[in-house]
Amino acid sequence: MYKKVLAVSLLALLSGCQQMNGVMGSVNSTLDQLNSALEPSATTVSGTEICKDYRDNEIAANKKWVGQWVTMTGQTKIISDSQFGLTNQTVFLKVTKNVDAAFSLKPTEENKVMKIKTGQRLTMKGQISGFSEVGGCLIHLDKGSIQS
Numbered sequence: 001m002y003k004k005v006l007a008v009s010l011l012a013l014l015s016g017c018q019q020m021n022g023v024m025g026s027v028n029s030t031l032d033q034l035n036s037a038l039e040p041s042a043t044t045v046s047g048t049e050i051c052k053d054y055r056d057n058e059i060a061a062n063k064k065w066v067g068q069w070v071t072m073t074g075q076t077k078i079i080s081d082s083q084f085g086l087t088n089q090t091v092f093l094k095v096t097k098n099v100d101a102a103f104s105l106k107p108t109e110e111n112k113v114m115k116i117k118t119g120q121r122l123t124m125k126g127q128i129s130g131f132s133e134v135g136g137c138l139i140h141l142d143k144g145s146i147q148s
Contacts (some may be wrong), residue, residue: 023030039145042069042125047095050128051137065128071147072101072139073123076116089113093124098136101126104146112146113124123147 050070053061074093077100081089088104091113095101103126105113116122126141 005014013098039125039143040069042071044071047072047074047099047137047139050131050139051099054131054133054137061131066130068128069125070141071123071125072129073121075100076118076120076122079113079116079118091116091122091124091146093122095139099139100136101139103141104129105144105146109145116146 001060050061050065053064072093072095074095076091077094078092080092088107089110091103091105093101094101102123103124123146124141125145125147126144128139129142130140132138132140
C-alpha cells in the first residue's frame with residue numbers, strides 16, 4: 001500500500017513539474033513578446049549611408065544617427081563575450097565589404113545568441129552609439145536584439 005501511495009505521489013509531482021515547465025515557457029515567451037513590443041520602432045538601413053555620413057562630417061553624423069534605432073542585415077562575423085573593451089555579449093555583422101556593425105546585446109538575448117553561428121545571415125536591431133574607422137567603417141550599437 002505504501003509503495004502505491006508513493007508511486008502515485010511521485011507521478012502527481014512529476015505531472016505538476018511538467019505543467020509548471022509549460023507555464024514558465026509560456027510566461028517567458030510572453031515576456032519576450034512584451035519586451036519587443038515596448039522597444040522603439042527602427043529604420044532599416046544598409047550601413048553604407050551611415051558610414052558615408054560619418055566620413056563626410058562626423059559632427060553632423062553624430063547628431064543625425066546617435067540614439068537612432070536601426071535594423072541591419074549581414075553575415076555574422078564574430079560572436080563574443082567581450083571584444084575591444086566591451087563587457088556585454090557582442091555580435092559583429094559584416095554588412096557590406098567595408099561596413100561592419102557591432103551590436104552590444106541586451107541581457108535578454110542570451111538564449112537567442114546561443115543558437116547562432118559565425119557566417120550565419122542575421123537581421124539585428126539596435127540603437128546607434130557611435131562609429132569608428134578601423135580598416136573600414138565600424139558602427140557601434142547598444143541594446144542589440146536578434147530579429148531573425
